[in-house]
Amino acid sequence: MASSTDWARTIGTTLVLHLKEEELATFRKYKVFALLEGSGRVAMNQGGRGFDWEVRYRNQPVTSNTGESARVFARHNLWQRANLPYRGYSVTDMVTKREMLENRGVSQLIDVAGKMASRLQESMQEQLGQEIYVDGNLPGNENRWHGLESVFGVNGSVNIDTGAHETTARAEDPFLWPDDIYAGLSTELGALGGAQREAGSWPYVPVDPEYDYYSPLICNYESSYFQGANQTWKDQCIEAIREGVQHAKRNDTKESQIDLVLLNRKLYIDFLNRLDSRERAIVTKTAGLRSYGFGDVVELDGIEVSTEYAIPSETGYALSIGNMEMKCMEGQLMTGEGPYYNEELQAHRYAVSVLANLKMKSPRNFVKFSPQPA
DSSP states (O other), rough: OOOOOHHHHHHHHHHHHHHHTHHHHHHHHHHHHHHHHHHOOOESSOSSSSSEEEEOOOOOHHHHOOOOSSOOOOOOEEEEEEEEEEEEEEEEEEEEEEHHHHHSGOSSSOTTTTTTHHHHHHHHHHHHHTTTOTTTTSSTTSSSSOOGGOOOOOOEEEOOTOOESSSSSSOOOOBBEEEEEEEEEEEEETTTTBBBBSSTTTSSOOOOOGGGGTEEEEEEEGGGGGGSSSHOOOOOHHHHHHHHHHTTSOOOSGSSSSSSEEEEHHHHHHHHHHTTTTTTOOOOSSSSSGGGGGGOEEEEEEEEEEOTTTTTTTTTEEEEEGGGEEEESSSSSSEEEEEEEEEEEEEEEEEEEEEEEEEOOOOOEEEEOOOOOO
C-alpha cells in the first residue's frame, strides 16, 4: 500500500524528471523532427517576440563591358524580410486530494498521479506530430505552428505552354499556381516582378531570380501531362515525384537540395506497389532515416521516400531539411510545470507546454504533390 510519503515524492519529482529523461523521444519518433535534430536544425533558448530572417530575392544587375566602358555605380537592395511569431501548445490535468486518497492500495487500478508525466508527454507528442503539416494561416489556427501547409496555397495552374496564370486549374498543366502568404511574404510567381527569360513555361525555362524566389512547386499528380494509363497517383506517382524533385534542383546549392519525400500512407502504398512492378529501390544512404531507426524507407533516384501517419490525405511533400529549422523559446521542446497545489480546489495541477515555431527559409525549396483541384 502506498504511503503519503510515496505520494509526495511522486508528485514532487515525476513530472520534471520524466520530461528531462525523455526529451529526445519526440524528436526520434517523427521523421521530420529526427532529421532536424540530427542535422543540428533545432535552436533552443530563443528570445524576442518572434524571429525574422532575410530572404535574397534578386542579384545585382550584370552589364557587358569592354574593359573601357564607363561603369555606373548604384546601391541595390537584394533582400526581403520574413518574420514569424512563436506559437505554442499546452496540455493540462489535475488530481484532487480525494482522488489521490481513493486511488491507492488494492483500489488502485490506474496510477493516476505517478503516471501523469507519461500521459501528458504522450498527448503532446501525438499532437506535435500533426502540427508539422498544419496551415498556420487558416482562421482558427492563429496560435498553431506554421507547418508545411502554410506555404502551399494555390490559385489555378501554370499554363504548360506559355507559363501564364490559369485561374481555373487545367488537367494538362502539371504545376499549380502558388498563391499564399508565408512569414509576411507572398509566394505568388512574379510578386516582386521579374519574368521568364525564354518562351515556354515555369519551371521548365529559366526565370529572373525575383520571379520565383519565394514560390514552391506544387505538382498536380493527376495531370494528363504525365500520360499514365489513368490520370491517377497510382499510375503516375513515379513520374510526378521525379518531375517535382528534378525541378526543385533549380535551387543549385547543397543546402537547398531535396532530402526526403514524405507521402500519405495510402499514396505510399500505391507508390510501393508501382515500384514492385519495376525494380524495387534499395536504401543505400548511411546517414538517412534508417540511421534513426526508421525501417519504412525506400529510395527513388537517390532520394529517400517514406510515410508519416499525420500527412493529409491525397498529399505528399518533398522536403529540403537544410532549409528548415525548429526554433524553441525554452531550453527544451516540452516544459513541465507543477504540480501546483490549489487550496480552493484541493487539487494538484499539472501542465506541459511548448513555445516554438517551424521556419522554412524559403518556400521555393519545397514541393507538394497534390490532386487536381476541384
